Amino acid sequence: MSKRYNIKNLEELQAHLFALKSGYMMQEDMLKQNTRLYVRQYSIVNLFKKYATPSSFMKVDEKLNVSSKLMSLVLPIIMNSTLFRGSGFMTKALVGLATSKMGKSLDAEHLSSIFTSVKGWFNKSKKPSKRNMQVDYGIPPDSETF
Template sequence: MAELHLEISRVKIDYQLKETRLKEDTKSYIKQFSPLNLIKDFLNPQSLRKLDEKTNLSGSIMSLILPMFLNKTIFRSSGLITKALAALVSGKVGKSLDVESLTGLFSKAKSLFSSFTSKRKKADVNFVDYGIPPDSETY
């Protein structure tokens, strides 16, 4: 009789352990397919580069956006033929752009602007005027 009660308690404990393990596995499985986790999985830089290598999505987008941008800004007051030629050339250039070239251009532009602002800040910091004229003996 004692062995039977011992076996029943062992089965109950085993059942409870399996239940908690199943709950934990279910939570981790559901968390795996949450919208935030899916966004993290599919919209990271590595997956976007792989997608772009297969489909050249960035080139297609740039071939559409670049002609519109140029016609609205640089060639605003140009004639129809000039706008058409600019759209043709910029569309071809946009198709040839890929993720690496776009990120390279972006990083160069960012470094150019950051170096310009850092030089300007350094120039402002180095000059301190205490109100003493340069030809003074205390200068």
């Protein structure tokens, strides 16, 4: 389908060519800008920032139960490669079966509570420093001793 233009002289032709070229340049710039925005929007870093927050993980976990599936796969591998390294085939098979069943029962809420309790063990072990301790001289602060 060809377009017919009503061009009568060379000056109109050059003006029309200039208008077409400027239109193409504007469209090219807009396409480049939109492409950059699209690539930034769906880059791995941006998707990770958007969807890897704890609240979104909990929402996804309620629907798909991703953490329990992941734990049922990862927990047997970790247990067999660390604690039961030198054991035989039957022991590793039983441990793998038991830990995969236990991993299916763990979800994101259980994992976060386990993590906070373990973190609490390490925070409680710190002893208060002597600088922060208040020394009590036995004189009440409201007494009228000058």
